[in-house]
Amino acid sequence: MAQDYRYISENTLQYVYLHDCDCSHLCYLEGRLIFVMEWMEILREHPLNPFGQAHQTGAGRIELIHPKIVECTLAMRGDGEIQRVCDVRELDYSALECLKCEETCLKDGDSCTTEKADVYCADCYMLFDRDSCYYDLSMRVEYAKSLVMWDAFHDVSWFERE
Numbered sequence: 001m002a003q004d005y006r007y008i009s010e011n012t013l014q015y016v017y018l019h020d021c022d023c024s025h026l027c028y029l030e031g032r033l034i035f036v037m038e039w040m041e042i043l044r045e046h047p048l049n050p051f052g053q054a055h056q057t058g059a060g061r062i063e064l065i066h067p068k069i070v071e072c073t074l075a076m077r078g079d080g081e082i083q084r085v086c087d088v089r090e091l092d093y094s095a096l097e098c099l100k101c102e103e104t105c106l107k108d109g110d111s112c113t114t115e116k117a118d119v120y121c122a123d124c125y126m127l128f129d130r131d132s133c134y135y136d137l138s139m140r141v142e143y144a145k146s147l148v149m150w151d152a153f154h155d156v157s158w159f160e161r162e
Contacts, residue, residue, distance in 0.1 A: 005061065005149035007048050013062065013122065013146045014105075015046035017054065017157070018098040023126065026137075027092045033067040033141060035098075040150060041157045054157035060150030064122065064143040072139035077132065088141070095129035096137065103146070120146060 022038040037060045042049050049055060072085040085091065106119040121142050128134045 006151045007057075008147060008149045009046070009048050010147055011105075011120065011145050012046055012048075012148055013101070013103040013120070015043045015049075016062070016101075016148055017041040017043055017159075018101040021098045023096040023098055025094050026096060026126075028067070028088050028090075031066055033064040033088060033091065033143070035062040037061060037150075039154075040148070041159075042150070042153065049153070051153070051156075053160045055153040056155050056157050057150035058152050058154060060148070062149075063147040064120075064141060065146065066144040068142045070121070070140040070142055072137070072141075074137055075135040077128075077135045080135070085139070093128070093132075093134070093137065095132065096126040097129075098124065098126050100125040106142075119144070122146075 018037075018040060021040055023035050024038055025034070025036040027034050040057045040060050040062075041054050042057055043054045044052060067088050069086060069088050072091075074083045074085060075081070076083065101122060101124045104121045104123075106121055119142050121140060123140050124138070126137045128136065
């Protein structure tokens with residue numbers, strides 16, 4: 001839970017870069033869509049990042065509070081058949097790699113520059129491990145707020161070193 005982490009930020013998902021980050025478990029639990037992350041990239045603009053560059057964290061967690069699926073599809077490995085997921089309670093998957101996770105804030109059509117959004121929206125695209133019967137997961141989720149949590153900053157992010 002949130003109290004187990006040293007760093008906890010609310011509604012800061014737009015300052016977290018998840019491309020190529022591994023998600024060991026994605027599930028719905030007690031009104032929250034939970035991403036258990038093996039690591040994350042915390043951008044320099046993140047309010048809890050004391051460095052002048054983006055830094056990688058160790059294990060962490062992202063929680064989307066009161067989530068609602070706007071659109072969610074799973075592509076099957078092999079035949080590419082598409083399955084739709086309509087109920088957030090059905091989301092329970094392991095061993096994913098995040099390729100995209102972008103947050104927008106919705107308040108009368110405004111962007112994330114507003115002080116308080118009425119609704120947040122995340123567009124995520126993730127690949128499953130090769131051993132899964134699924135190939136990928138694409139979803140758009142609306143939620144009331146997000147929590148991003150981790151224990152420590154590690155190395156400077158790979159994209160800062162290039």
